[in-house]
Amino acid sequence: xxxxxxxxxxxxxxxxxxxxxxxxxxxxxxxxxxxxxxxxxxxxxxxxxxxxxxxxxxxxxxxxxxxxxxxxxxxxxxxxxxxxxxxxxxxxxxxxxxxxxxxxxxxxxxxxxxxxxxxxxxxxxxxxxxxxxxxxxxxxxxxxxxxxxxxxxxxxxxxxxxxxxxxxxxxxxxxxxxxxxxxxxxxxxxxxxxxxxxxxxxxxxxxxxxxxxxxxxxxxxxxxxxxxxxxxxxxxxxxxxxxxxxxxxxxxxxxxxxxxxxxxxxxxxxxxxxxxxxxxxxxxxxxxxxxxxxxxxxxxxxxxxxxxxxxxxxxxxxxxxxxxxxxxxxxxxxxxxxxxxxxxxxxxxxxxxxxx
Amino acid sequence: xxxxxxxxxxxxxxxxxxxxxxxxxxxxxxxxxxxxxxxxxxxxxxxxxxxxxxxxxxxxxxxxxxxxxxxxxxxxxxxxxxxxxxxxxxxxxxxxxxxxxxxxxxxxxxxxxxxxxxxxxxxxxxxxxxxxxxxxxxxxxxxxxxxxxxxxxxxxxxxxxxxxxxxxxxxxxxxxxxxxxxxxxxxxxxxxxxxxxxxxxxxxxxxxxxxxxxxxxxxxxxxxxxxxxxxxxxxxxxxxxxxxxxxxxxxxxxxxxxxxxxxxxxxxxxxxxxxxxxxxxxxxxxxxxxxxxxxxxxxxxxxxxxxxxxxxxxxxxxxxxxxxxxxxxxxxxxxxxxxxxxxxxxxxxxxxxxxx
Numbered sequence: 001x002x003x004x005x006x007x008x009x010x011x012x013x014x015x016x017x018x019x020x021x022x023x024x025x026x027x028x029x030x031x032x033x034x035x036x037x038x039x040x041x042x043x044x045x046x047x048x049x050x051x052x053x054x055x056x057x058x059x060x061x062x063x064x065x066x067x068x069x070x071x072x073x074x075x076x077x078x079x080x081x082x083x084x085x086x087x088x089x090x091x092x093x094x095x096x097x098x099x100x101x102x103x104x105x106x107x108x109x110x111x112x113x114x115x116x117x118x119x120x121x122x123x124x125x126x127x128x129x130x131x132x133x134x135x136x137x138x139x140x141x142x143x144x145x146x147x148x149x150x151x152x153x154x155x156x157x158x159x160x161x162x163x164x165x166x167x168x169x170x171x172x173x174x175x176x177x178x179x180x181x182x183x184x185x186x187x188x189x190x191x192x193x194x195x196x197x198x199x200x201x202x203x204x205x206x207x208x209x210x211x212x213x214x215x216x217x218x219x220x221x222x223x224x225x226x227x228x229x230x231x232x233x234x235x236x237x238x239x240x241x242x243x244x245x246x247x248x249x250x251x252x253x254x255x256x257x258x259x260x261x262x263x264x265x266x267x268x269x270x271x272x273x274x275x276x277x278x279x280x281x282x283x284x285x286x287x288x289x290x291x292x293x294x295x296x297x298x299x300x301x302x303x304x305x306x307x308x309x310x311x312x313x314x315x316x317x318x319x320x321x322x323x324x325x326x327x328x329x330x331x332x333x334x335x336x337x338x339x340x341x342x343x344x345x346x347x348x349x350x351x352x353x354x355x356x
Numbered sequence: 357x358x359x360x361x362x363x364x365x366x367x368x369x370x371x372x373x374x375x376x377x378x379x380x381x382x383x384x385x386x387x388x389x390x391x392x393x394x395x396x397x398x399x400x401x402x403x404x405x406x407x408x409x410x411x412x413x414x415x416x417x418x419x420x421x422x423x424x425x426x427x428x429x430x431x432x433x434x435x436x437x438x439x440x441x442x443x444x445x446x447x448x449x450x451x452x453x454x455x456x457x458x459x460x461x462x463x464x465x466x467x468x469x470x471x472x473x474x475x476x477x478x479x480x481x482x483x484x485x486x487x488x489x490x491x492x493x494x495x496x497x498x499x500x501x502x503x504x505x506x507x508x509x510x511x512x513x514x515x516x517x518x519x520x521x522x523x524x525x526x527x528x529x530x531x532x533x534x535x536x537x538x539x540x541x542x543x544x545x546x547x548x549x550x551x552x553x554x555x556x557x558x559x560x561x562x563x564x565x566x567x568x569x570x571x572x573x574x575x576x577x578x579x580x581x582x583x584x585x586x587x588x589x590x591x592x593x594x595x596x597x598x599x600x601x602x603x604x605x606x607x608x609x610x611x612x613x614x615x616x617x618x619x620x621x622x623x624x625x626x627x628x629x630x631x632x633x634x635x636x637x638x639x640x641x642x643x644x645x646x647x648x649x650x651x652x653x654x655x656x657x658x659x660x661x662x663x664x665x666x667x668x669x670x671x672x673x674x675x676x677x678x679x680x681x682x683x684x685x686x687x688x689x690x691x692x693x694x695x696x697x698x699x700x701x702x703x704x705x706x707x708x709x710x711x712x
Contacts, residue, residue, distance in 0.1 A: 146597040146629050205566040209602045212565050239649040241502040244608050245601035246565045252600050273502050275650065289645055293595040294631065 004105035004132035005199050007076030011039040011069040011104075013095060014080040018042040018062065020054050025109055025193040026080030030057040032172040033197045038072035039063050040080070041095065066095040066102075076105040078196065088112045096120060105130045109192035134192045135203045137215065144213035144253055146294070153224035154348045157256035158234035159287045159299070161277045163243060165264040166305035167234040168194050170332050174260070174344070175231045177337040186227035188219045190250065194233045204235055204246055212246065216253030232256065238286050239278060240270055251290045256297045258347045259287055260340065261325075264305040265317045280325050300347030301340045302329035360461035360488035361555050363432030367395040367425040367460075369451060373437040374398040374418065376410050381465055381549040382436030386413040388528040389553045394428035395419050396436070397451065422451040422458075432461040434552065444468050452476060461486045465548035490548045491559045493571065500569035500609055502650070509580035510704045513612035514590035515643045515655070517633045519599060521620040522661035523590035524550050526688050530616070530700070531587045533693040542583035544575045546606065550589045560591055560602055568602065572609030588612065594642045595634060596626055607646045612653045614703045615643055616696065617681075620661040621673045636681050656703030657696045658685035 010033075012026040018040055020027060030037050030050075039061050040050065046064040050057040063069050066077070077099040079092075088096075088110060096106060100123045108114050114131040115121060124131050149155055156174070158167040171187055171194075178185035187194070189201025202215045216232070223230040232254045236243030251259075261284060267277055278286070284299045291297040302321050306314035314331060321329040328343035330336075366389075368382040374396055376383060386393050386406075395417050396406065402420040406413040419425050422433070433455040435448075444452075444466060452462060456479045464470050470487040471477060480487050505511055512530070514523040527543055527550075534541035543550070545557025558571045572588075579586040588610045592599030607615075617640060623633055634642070640655045647653040658677045662670035670687060677685040684699035686692075 143598040146631070205564070207565055208561070209563055209565050209568050209605065210561040210599060212601050213598050241608055241650050242499040242569050243566060244649065245568050245605040248604045249565065249601040252597055275502070278649075286645075286649060289642075293600065293634075293642060294597050 002075060002103055002105045002129040004076050004107050004130040007035065007105050007107070009036050009038045009073060009075045010078050010107070011041060011066075011072065011074035011076075012037060012078045012080035013066070013092065014040055014042045015089075015092060015095070016042060016044050017081040018045050018053060023054070023081050025196060026078070027054045027056065028168065028172070028193045029078060029080070029197050030054065030060065032169075032176070034199075038074050039069040041065060041069055066098045070102055074104055076107055078107040079110060088117075097123060100124050100127050100129055103127055103129060105132065107132050107134065107196055109134045109196055111135060134195050135206050137203050137207045141208065141211035142214045142218070143210060144217045146255075147217065147221060149221065149224040149255065153228055153230060154258075155220055155224060155230045155232060155254055155256045156344055157232045157250060157254045157259045157297075158262050158303070159247070159251065159259050160234055160237050160261070161263040161280075161283055162237050162240065162267050162270050163235075164271065165262050165267060166303065166307075166333070167262045170260065170262050170303040170305075170337075170340075171231040171233045172197065173332040173337040174341055175229075177341050178229045178231070181341075184226075184228040186223040186230050188223050188230060188232045188254075190216065190219075190233045190235055201233075204249065209245060212249030213253030216250055217255070220254050234262065237270070238290055239275065239283075241273055241275065248290060251287065252294045255295050256291070258300040258344060259291070259297055260301050260303050260344065261287065261299045262303045262305065263321075264307070266308060280321060284325060284327075298347065300327065301343040302327055303332050303340055304329055306331045306334055358431060358459055358461045358485040360432050360463045360486040363391065363461050363463070365392050365394045365429060365431045366434050366463070367397060367422075367428065367430035367432075368393060368434045368436035369422070369448065370396055370398045370436040371445075371448060371451070372398060372400050374401045374409060379410070379437050381552060382434070383410045383412070384524065384528070384549045385434060385436070385553055386410065386416065388525075388532070390555070394430050395425040397421060397425055422454045426458055430460055432463055434463040435466060444473075453479060456480050456483050456485055459483055459485060461488065463488050463490065463552055465490045465552055467491060490551050491562050493559050493563045497564065497567035498570045498574070499566060500573045502611075503573065503577060505577065505580040505611065509584055509586060510614075510700075511576055511580060511586045511588060511610055511612045512700055513588045513606060513610045513615045513653075514618050514659070515603070515607070515615050516590055516593050516617070517619040517636075517639055518593050518596065518623050518626050519591075520627065521618050521623060522659065522663075522689070523618045526616065526618050526659040526661075526693075526696075527587040527589045528553065529688040529693040530697055531585075533697050534585045534587075537697075540582075540584040542579040542586050544579050544586060544588045544610075546572065546575075546589045546591055557589075560605065565601060568605030569609030572606055573611070576610050590618065593626070594646055595631065595639075597629055597631065604646060607643065608650045611651050612647070614656040614700060615647070615653055616657050616659050616700065617643065617655045618659045618661065619677075620663070621670075622664060636677060640681060640683075654703065656683065657699040658683055659688050659696055660685055662687045662690055
């Protein structure tokens with residue numbers, strides 16, 4: 001069987017949509033994935049320089065269709081964009097059929113499940129390839145046990161001011177920086193893009209309410225058993241009218257030793273709602289209060305997403321975040337994650353845990 | 357078709373388990389349901405006086421099996437106990453088969469679903485009766501819209517110190533008392549017992565995390581559109597390591613105008629966890645903080661469950677709760693819901709909403 005989880009040479013299907021905003025999953029996999037991306041499929045951008053589009057991925061060709069991708073010898077096709085409503089566009093079907101017939105596994109992060117598609121299931125069986133529906137949670141659900149983590153391990157949860165502010169990216173940057181220092185480090189994915197990048201995790205937005213903290217706990221217990229620094233991808237925000245329960249499931253299920261607050265500097269309102277984003281000090285109070293209800297944890301740094309501002313403005317915004325919160329703050333993508341990593345290490349040391 | 361939701365004469369299957377603790381659903385339906393309970397099936401308690409067992413239900417016969425129940429002309433059989441693990445005990449099957457063959461609809465609150473049972477499904481089709489799996493949520497899920505409620509309506513959410521402290525019972529008592537005053541009052545059920553009693557609601561513990569606040573919102577918007585006083589059944593507790601997300605889904609999804617804190621006076625630790633229950637003033641701060649993240653609401657009364665204490669001790673405990681919180685407090689089951697209803701009405705009036 002051609003495995004999807006173990007595939008090493010991905011091509012990314014992003015037909016008509018390979019742009020930073022709409023190709024969030026593809027961009028994340030290119031930037032942070034451990035597997036090679038050998039081609040991107042998008043007839044509208046075919047032949048263009050990928051770096052000029054997403055600012056990363058130098059050398060990866062953009063090709064017009066799946067047939068053109070085969071020459072780069074992929075072993076899996078990743079559906080790399082999330083169309084409106086999460087459905088599978090009909091005009092893509094032939095490319096999926098061709099990929100399967102060519103022996104490629106399929107990695108699907110859409111809400112629509114390939115396993116419910118009789119034609120593709122039959123074709124995959126015939127060609128002995130795996131269809132991986134990333135958003136299907138593990139069936140063996142359990143309520144949280146509130147178990148303590150391995151002593152000496154450190155769990156860091158990313159919490160945010162809203163959805164789509166950069167929590168996953170910040171977590172991936174910190175995981176990579178910790179690994180670069182030679183620390184034993186792991187990233188715990190809780191959303192479909194993170195799961196595709198990491199090759200595993202929990203699709204928390206598809207888990208039944210009663211089992212959300214338990215699902216997070218299981219991932220974190222496994223990661224802390226084998227790693228010293230565990231960076232947990234956050235979801236939503238405590239002040240989000242629809243997703244706050246998912247966020248609280250992470251705060252209580254992950255039992256973090258410390259938290260990093262992620263905020264997009266120009267986000268004024270909860271996206272899609274007539275609700276203002278609270279000031280940073282208020283957000284910190286909210287998360288520390290929620291943690292204290294089961295196990296106290298402090299916010300130890302602010303990761304500010306300054307995308308869209310020029311560099312001088314970015315420095316000003318970061319300085320303002322430091323002044324408002326009294327905490328170390330930086331943009332870990334733009335200026336590197338080192339300052340935040342130092343802050344987290346110091347916070348963990350202060351709180352009495354064993355430093356690495 | 358014999359409808360389960362519209363059945364008017366229930367018999368309750370509680371074989372070997374008709375006791376206050378294990379027959380929580382049956383007891384709730386007998387105490388608060390709008391439908392007649394014509395018989396209880398439990399061979400171990402057959403012939404005994406029901407009032408001596410659960411303190412309610414005077415005149416309802418306890419019979420040894422389903423055949424004996426038929427003489428009281430039930431139109432539905434309610435599976436009235438929740439066995440360990442939620443499974444359907446094999447020794448009950450013949451009674452379910454007999455009930456269906458006799459034309460009774462089945463109301464099932466267990467985790468195991470009758471619709472997954474080919475034998476019972478076929479039998480139900482043959483005899484044209486409905487099998488109602490209460491724990492199956494509505495399939496048309498949606499995220500919360502954070503819509504305002506009808507002006508002049510009042511939404512009251514019951515929040516608690518832990519699971520199983522009396523939130524549903526308090527809500528049912530208040531709904532009944534408001535109705536007795538001639539107010540336009542509705543109870544919004546969020547758990548399987550409440551749903552069976554009310555004939556509808558949302559089984560919140562089976563809803564996917566992303567959709568929990570939306571599912572609550574839909575129920576509350578429907579209730580407030582047609583009723584002035586809407587009492588929302590609470591679930592879990594904000595300090596519960598496994599169920600806190602479900603609780604937050606209610607705090608944010610219900611958008612309450614005010615909250616009633618429910619506590620069992622002798623509950624010292626979160627059941628099943630090594631976590632102390634916070635003092636009442638701390639619980640009030642927790643819930644008011646969580647509400648303030650999206651829409652501020654105060655706790656306006658304490659419903660203290662004094663079950664297990666003698667009357668003098670109950671008065672002492674209620675006085676202590678009043679002193680500790682500065683709020684009206686009472687045991688609405690033991691001493692009636694009037695004081696709490698007055699407190700809620702006063703709170704709603706003070707907050708500027710239209711009094712009834």
